[in-house]
Amino acid sequence: MKQPPIIEVHNLTVLYGRKPALWNIDFDLPEKQVIGIMGPNGSGKSTLLKSIMGVVTPTSGFTKVYDQSLNNVRDRVSYVPQRQDIDWDFPASVWEIVAMGRYQKRGLFKKLTTEDQDIITDSLEKVNMLGYAKRQISQLSGGQQQRVFLARAIAQQGDLFLMDEPFAGVDIATEEMIISLLKDMKEAGKTLVIVHHDLHTAQSYFDHLVLLNTRLIASGPTEEVFTDQILTDTYGGKLTTISKISQELENKEFPIRHK
């Protein structure tokens, strides 16, 4: 029996200016799996995640989560933005960052309860960062920053985790820790969608893969999709045609669709 899709992406197009970042993307994702979103630099991986999270507004098409608009099910979705997008010199402690994971539940004004404090403590413990709770975030290493972001997402207590490049620029110990954490979470019935760039580890990390290069190249179980042909299509030279077209659209200000 086929599982119902947890994420549905329908005809999604996102333009930055006139340049398409994502172009007519269509796919469904299954529940309770570790799913990798892969593709070369600038292929729209982050944009895809941001569209699903409602951070970026699509030019056309839509995404659904649990067969609904994201707004109805936001409390079930935990988000880990890209670590590099953030200024870590912000005046805040590790604890304060993880506490943000509870803001969704408590909103703008409600005080955090002792239950929230326990959840924050637990989340920090899960990523081995409890000892750093009071540390100023600018003093953390890249791996530690990533753990803090993971802890914040865990504190959200969602069922679906969207993670943007959690393995980028982290040390081996952190990478191993994240992998074992992912396994535990999968066993606990969570779904994990991860933007990833390292082809070598793709097969061992993911049950399901989405391969992107502005357009969707393939989406399916790893063993079916991780083939030489598809990888060449994703990373290889043939797609330079697509990027040439994108350049034309941008430089000469063509619309991608004439209305």
Add this chain to the structure above:
Amino acid sequence: MEFWGHITTFFSAENYTLFVVGIGSGILCFASGVVGTFTYLRKRALIGDVISHSVLPGVAIAFMLTGVKNPVYFLIGAVISGLLAIWIVDYVQAKSKLKPDAILALTLSVFFGLGIVLLTKIQHSGNDAQSGLDSFLFGKAASMSIADVKLFSIIAIINIACILIFLRGFSLVSFDENYARGIGFNIKFLKSFLALLTVLTVAIGVQAVGVVLMAALLITPAAGARFLTNSIRRMLMYAGLFGFLSGVIGVFISYSGTGMPTGPWIVVVLSLFTITAIMLGKQRGVIARLKLRKGNHIKINNENVLKDIYKLADDGQKTIETSILLQQEKYATSELKAILNRLERQDYLDQVRGFIILSDRGRIAAREVIRKHRLWEIYLSKYFQMQEDHVHDDAEGIEHVITPEIEKHLIKLLERPEIDPHQSEIPY
């Protein structure tokens, strides 16, 4: 004694107007510091400059339409043209290929230029009520009326209250906007509200320090406060406090001397606070960092001398003559003696009649440095294919840097090696 005379007059509230104006301008500057903290944290320092310059045409138009100098009309005009400037910056940024710095510079100068043109026109219009409008350029806190001050103070206090009530939202937006959007916070509202508070603060702040110096009032307190703390709440508190004190002191100075301008004095006092904070900050401050470097220097000297004594004593001698050490060391005699005396005070060694005797503590410390040195040499030659005769110099520096934690890690990584690349034994 004239100075004390001024101070007593000031605080005795004998001169009621001066007292109210001093406290009022303090409150204005307090609000600027608090609101400006977010401008600073969002790296929008230049936006502060744009807003303050762009309120000028709003003020001028308000006067031209009404023909009276009413602060409420000025405020409305200022807020409208300030918001318009922000909107233009955002719009042009989204729609054009212009770089942000160019957009900011252009918007600022276009609005300011227009403001000056309008002001000049008003001055030549023959309307007597216009005299004093040019004080918007450099501020006129000391000559504000009590009614104005009260109005502005109330707005400033409302501003501060809003910031505190929305602290969670504003902090999250400043730190990680994408995440805030992802968890469903209304980013558009939060950003617009923060922009409105900023423009309001600027609109009343320019009455005290003027258009040209207003940006300093927003950004300088936050820049100083950042050096004093790593907590956003404390940062807001310090920034507000710096602002308040500068506002009060600035008004006082401008009152005590004839022809002293208020706005510039407020900014000068504020800058003094900030420079002091940059010097004295506990972790980030200049002095703290100089101290840290001095501490490192002492540690390096201590460890180098201990290491050499240990090595010399290790060559079959239990104690060594000070004169032998002096020949071996690269340190000048006086410096070496100072180091030895310091080490003696810290119980690392004893100096008896021209001899040096390492204590147990000294031996342990020396062995630790040698161990770190040799571990680093092994690490370099193993992982970076460095030649054996090249690793020593590197290790001379790094031996002082390796923490116990890193040492443990190295030992584990290298599987507790027994000898270094030069066949010397590693002392555990």
